[in-house]
Amino acid sequence: MAREITGFSNPLVKRVRSLREKKFRKAEGLFLAEGLRILTEAREEGVLPEMLFHAGSTHPLAAELIAAMEAAGGDVIETSADILSKISGKDNAQAVVGVYRDRLTPLDALDRTTADIWIVAQSLRDPGNLGTILRTGDAVGAGGLILIDDCVDPFSVESVRASMGALFTQTITQARWPEFMTWLRAGPGELIGTSLKATHDYQEPRYQSPSFLLVGNEAQGLPEAYEAECDLLVKMPMLGKADSLNAAVATAVMAYELLNQKRKR
């Protein structure tokens, strides 16, 4: 269904704009993604939005998106650049905005044998870090991201943006710690934590597949009780004055070490 919206006070514009807030995302089970690059990556993964807003873009990728939506009977809404800006909250709106259904995979539905690397993040606070970790997960061929305890919403506009589309290629799972540990120990998998208290350098162990790379909160790191349940605790060399790396950076350095070991076998 194709239609046109020209009024700022249109109820649908208001409703879609409200998805920039977590409580409305949660209530509706929907989130926003912006830009041809991210929406095209989603389409290539076979994921189309529930609604597609565009401002009469003539870009070939926009035309492909619109055609795919129409073939699937999706909702395509043409509107003005100003209304797109209002929806996305950015001065220079992207050419397209999609409204997507939440993409959470239940823990029990994860098949750990499909990947050598899984990333597990605990109480992550920064949406940019979360999105960047998804992007890194995609790059190292991770199976997905498991969010433990109270992490920031993976479907926030900032997280979706930082993921650069990886939100659609990585599975995303939410679980409490005891539930995750029960699931983890019911099958193969090595739980690797990074810790300032670790005595092993991160390049020392020969990591076993599947690896579950556990990353802690930006300010506090991992709780001691969680560290105690890890199979391995490792640390990266820190030659300077600082005692830690940015959480997304630490995840990437560890994830590439895992990948490098696995690709050498």
Add this chain to the structure above:
Amino acid sequence: MAREITGFSNPLVKRVRSLREKKFRKAEGLFLAEGLRILTEAREEGVLPEMLFHAGSTHPLAAELIAAMEAAGGDVIETSADILSKISGKDNAQAVVGVYRDRLTPLDALDRTTADIWIVAQSLRDPGNLGTILRTGDAVGAGGLILIDDCVDPFSVESVRASMGALFTQTITQARWPEFMTWLRAGPGELIGTSLKATHDYQEPRYQSPSFLLVGNEAQGLPEAYEAECDLLVKMPMLGKADSLNAAVATAVMAYELLNQKRKR
């Protein structure tokens, strides 16, 4: 000199608050840093602010900062938590805010023999990435960060915050590309670019010291002409759908490879 300010409309409060904008930072040659952790890291490097604002903090680190300022004859201003929030632009203000003199090192003053790794960033746009790269540079023992062409201001509040104090431990230099290349070629040093077009995996070369790791703009990567002047062009394995990593992540993965090779020798 210790004094107290209680009024929101005090001219000094307005002047300091204006340092959140680049044009005022540039005009005054000053910038803001917030929080006991970052200000203490600066103090441990021997760097004190021109002015220190605090809201009557009783934290021992605040007391040490105030004592160091008083010993150096610096300007210590006690104010309210509300005024500190106004200065820093955050709802929960940090306990201390410092006003520091710009810390740019001229290219000619850099001594490349003091470190094995130098990071060079070209037209970097995101202040969080810039600060995170400084933090990574500190961790790998880099000599400093050389900013090429039109990078985001390294002294913005977001960059200072993301650097977690590394702004005070890393030298920061700004240069145009031709000027940088003239300086680089006048001494030892291997220029390493990361590029999607590279044919060499990043773990293949044996890197020579000092290494100059060149990182491009977040959206465009490096200009072709700059890539052509690199001694080595390498790429990281990308197993997923995305064709690039976040700029700060790519820098860290490469920087740790350089460090790992150098520490094994």
